[in-house]
Amino acid sequence: ELKVEQNPLFLSMQEGKNYTIYCNYSTTSDRLYWYRQDPGKSLESLFVLLSNGAVKQEGRLMASLDTKARLSTLHITAAVHDLSATYFCAVDRGSQGNLIFGKGTKLSVKP
């Protein structure tokens, strides 16, 4: 059974600091997704990581994928309040067309 674990589940950061969210998954997968969710809102796609060693960056967020270690990271650089949200990683089950999500990391950035 494919399991996806994120840590930490809660993260309180000060503005300007750096931090990393980790996403481990239990079986082989070549595709990993990161989503952002604001309270009461839907999921916004941040990154799609398609191969081992993939690294993508958008603003203060950078995501990477190590398929051998079954690990993805979401690195936050110089956090700002606008990044406060819940971040989910999800692993694709290939042709089965469904995503297995981690429990999410609730990020709070304080001034």
Added chain:
Amino acid sequence: KAGVTQTPRYLIKTRGQQVTLSCSPISGHRSVSWYQQTPGQGLQFLFEYFSETQRNKGNFPGRFSGRQFSNSRSEMNVSTLELGDSALYLCASSNLGSWRAEAFFGQGTRLTVV
């Protein structure tokens, strides 16, 4: 282009009733998946449809069902509602012909069962 549209956005139902939720995918997308999000269980996969066929189903009771129409629009139905069915129901569409096969989510339907 238009995103994934879910209707209604909010719904209040009584225990024992049934409910139907609707999802219109992005134009050209033929795969539609449904997810249930609750504070306790997080995001859980319900089922996925492709070209009017259910290809995969999550671990939910038979009270949860769905279908997809020839225009790729999808509906999900929950019968004999229970309090525990209160959740945000999210629909996602994807173009499985694309290498990225990224899933795009709708705004969700917030179902409250009282």
